[in-house]
Amino acid sequence: MNAEFDFLYKQLCSFIPSSRLFLNANLSKYTSFKIGGNANIMVMPSDIRELNIICILCKKIGIRFYVLGRGTNVLVLDSGINGVVIKTDKLQTVKISGTYITAEAGASIQEIVNIALDNNFSGLEWACGIPGSVGGAVYMNAGAYGGQMSDIVKSVKVYDNGKATIISNQNAQFDYRHSIFEEKKYQHCVILSTILKLKKDEQKNIQNRITEFTLKRKQTQNVGYPNAGSAFKKPKEGYAAKFIEDAGLKGITFGGAAVSNVHSGFIVNLGNATCSDVTNLMDYISSTVYKKFNVVLIPEIKIFGG
Template sequence: MNQYKKYKNLFSKIYEESQIQVDAKMSEHIYFKVGGPVDILLTPNNIQQLKESITICKENEIPFYVIGNGSNLLVKDGGIRGVVIKLCELNKIKRVGNKITAECGALLKDVSAEATAGSLSGFQFACGIPGSVGGAVFMNAGAYDGEISFVIEKAEVLDDKQEIRVLSKEELNLGYRQSLVMEKGYIVLSATFELTPGDKEQIQSRVSELTTRREDRQPLEYPSAGSTFKRPEGHFAGKLIEDAGLKGFTIGGACISEKHAGFVINKGQGTAKDVLDVIHHVQDEVKKQFGVELQPEVRILGED
């Protein structure tokens, strides 16, 4: 039973009807295409709506979660109690000189395209990352020898007191799949990236090269959350999993990709439990065979 449905009227005071969904299927909002419903899903289109939503949740003791594009998220089969605030509508991108400022919901591929259009180099690595700017700053996303920390100048965040702060690159404390934002539970509102003027044809060539490499090596034809595990120090997760003989290992509708062992994929009709069971089996086997503990890179929300 949806115990939070009664709070819909509070949100209706600040949202259009189309921005509020009750019992929303989270499987339609995350790349894994699994998971149960959330009691209330909100999609604010400005920062004021976001702040007022959080105020309502806190005043009424409603649990809430803020998400971006859902590309690095796994929602359990029991769904999420409370409110999910999805920031995909906050997606403006502005280029001035050699800098690009993008709101949290802007897709990385769109920022990369804007950089290419402006003959700006440095953001090519992100052309195929399916996430949004907010999530990318939150976890210092990276690929192909590049990462957010290499190009970010500053980020605008909403802190735990709902005050807007501007954090410099140094203050963001970006490390491998970590940041001050993650540590403090802040919400990224926007980020400014400082790029390098370059030759447009060379920039586009690099984007095309990385796109082809991604299509050739990753199981993009199946739902997944990208690389499922963080890179353990001194190792590569995909190689450890492959060496453990786990390529193709399947539970229910979830399995280790035959194309890239670092990916757990949903081959169809998979459940979140299937995905989690595969993750746990991989962790157990890699630990047993190589003594290495794999940590999930994917963010896990909800209840069984």
């Protein structure tokens, strides 16, 4: 380990317990794809005070940090991450006020769906089965079955250079699987929490919709191998999965990576896939679909590291 990381690790050890601080963390263990190398340091702050000190130290020492939620939409480079991974798992407080839910970034989307159901709140049914965190869902503007985060986010609290700022829904510039938080000026920011605005409904109606979407997900997404959900965004011309299938690419493999035989929009890790296998396969898919249909496929998965 080089001197900067050594120094940072020693500083972190003074206020973060070893159960939340990891040296040379193997990120394949922390991503749904089960692919990727190590991060020099991975740390899980349990409150904003700790997060603030971690970010200040990284800035002072000149080390880049990356924010990781549940790791269900990322592909980590084989060479890993030269930097610190701040994992949000321990920021999980959820509060309810009227029909508003305030959820910290590390809370799981599934937990929020369950809380909404228990409280007879509608608006999040579409999200059942999405395996990510609240922070990741806001960042990605996650969505399914006609719903998306931007429909229900009232505001987002963001840590930016020592202070917390509130960004309104409008200023978050949500678009299809996009938010302002993807942009370069937010690279050093951490989504802390969000306020979701939901509506009252009868519990049986909410439950019915959850059951319907859960069934649909089981029928279409039971791919049986590690993956990161849809590899490509939906192009305006139709569904990425349909173009991939029509191009004859269902089931093709590159090393240990394959286009799923169940859902052509998913790339799966057959067991020993590397990041390069996945990126090479994605490049091949995009160029083939473009040549055949003149349709541009844009990756939805975020490459992490470098």
